[in-house]
Amino acid sequence: MRLTSRRSRFSQAAVAVAVIALAATGCGESSTGSKTSDSASSSSGKYSGKGIGLAYDIGGKGDQSFNDAAYAGLQKAEKEFGLSGRDVEPQDNETDADKIQRLTQLAQAGYNPVIGVGFVYGPAVKEVAAKFPNTTFGIIDDESVTSKNVADMVFHEEQASYLAGVAAAKASKKAHIGFIGGVDIPLIHKFEAGYVQGAKSVNPSIKIESQYLTETPQEGGFSSPDKGKDAASGQIEAGADVLYAAAGLSGQGVISEGAAKKTWVIGVDSDQYNQSALAKYKDYILGSALKNVGGAVYDLVKSVYQGKPLSGVVRGSLSNDGVGFADSNPKYKAMTDVVAAVDKAKQDIIDGKVTVNTK
Template identity: 60%
Template structure:
């Protein structure tokens, strides 16, 4: 089992990595040709998705997993921000550079890393790679870390239908892609199964991530305000950093927001809005990231599709808000729905 003393704090490791990346230059192929074997003498490294660290959601959850691995295993880690307008070649070079430095495992946070992970994994077959929210890479040294987001979203739909007073609720998706369709499909089904009279409004912020759907709080705020004007008094968002704008709009208009990925009621940066965060549909990206690091540490690296769902406890509904937790009728409805999903009595749609 590897045991290495921590050489730097994560911030210094990131700064050092940035210098290495800028020194590499050229294409990802050129970077890989300077050395094809992984030294494997450093620990977990993650490359963030759009929005980067500080999104109070998806990326921050991945960083929490990195922090846990760093503290438990005592090795050097690295975390790297995305750049505006980057290409697949840029992503590939980033992952290749991390593997070349000896980081193992190396995780791309988000489906946008699919091409990069596939190419980097082929270049460094002795390094374990992971990708969050993608299940398309078939390689012995790649773990596809995916989640049944539709299941947690169904429970969010139950909560919304039980909490609305106007019989109108909203969904704001960051980007119009199949992954986010899973969130809407589960939410809509949960609402409809709980109370068919409740109307679900839906809006996607952009068609592509490059247009800012996951990184523009102002877009999220505008979309939520539009739904609130149409009487929505519970708004569920699956929009990354843009979701902060949804939560801000809900708080300003004294309606409920439902967070996503992380327990957003507990996020420090969202503290002034927490009285209006009913709950959050969570997926434990931190646990998935940590588990992959542990599997490498234990000498039995995960590979293939690694799925988190209600049964494994890696998706769920947060109960940090005391008002939400104290609503006995609501909690019973959620627990009943959860049990039926786990048993197969409810089949949750993904589109």
């Protein structure tokens, strides 16, 4: 296994659509459930689509993180607005052409909005949105697609990661912490940048291990728990006693190894302490740097349903609850000095006293 180490580069990283039973066609596998009907109308009569279309990022549903947060947002929207929908899994080693075909199928079938979960859908959303101007498209973690019918749903990941860094530095007994990024890309550098800055705001001389699992998404940096486990093992052996992973599905390996070695781990994107699949490790999940992907998905669906579709860049931050830090673990809540430091850091960022680095 190849790991890319860099001490100065920086990182990435609750409610969705239970879908009607539809066979997966073309590329990708559909994950389906049931709801009301194949189409729905809003109380104001402005919505006439078939429902919600969701295409997952690398790792797919079940990552207990990024994709699951999007799915949760769709479930909430489906329940509240009485919509049905379809969610589609990615394939291994797929191309942009596969993504284009997937989004095209959803749009042709009448789903509205159609949402690509992850920056990897950028080229596909740009091409397909141009062909379906009456359909609203959403893309998460990419702001390069400029079109009247596209909402670029992005986040200040660095702000949540700053809080994670503060928590890690305050909780560490060795003044030695670690960061594990899934893929060495600018989006994940934002996570690391905020984490490092937050930790050094507490202890300027703190030692920080920094590691990236792969250079490209295709190598499995976001979808390989074994890679995450190996990286965590190495950082713990090097002396780190709090780890933060921004690595999608690979982060599950970091969490499991941290629990096995009785080492604190900070989750990402979703509140991983409350994820059922991670329940046996939760005593060692100090907290999670949250990115409200589910809320962004819900807001986009709501806007389309109400006949006023969002478009352009829609950015989540600490000030609008688009990002945050989960404090579900009672052990974390008992660390009053850690909690106080994180709360102060959050307010300082909101008040403009602290500007968080992005690289």
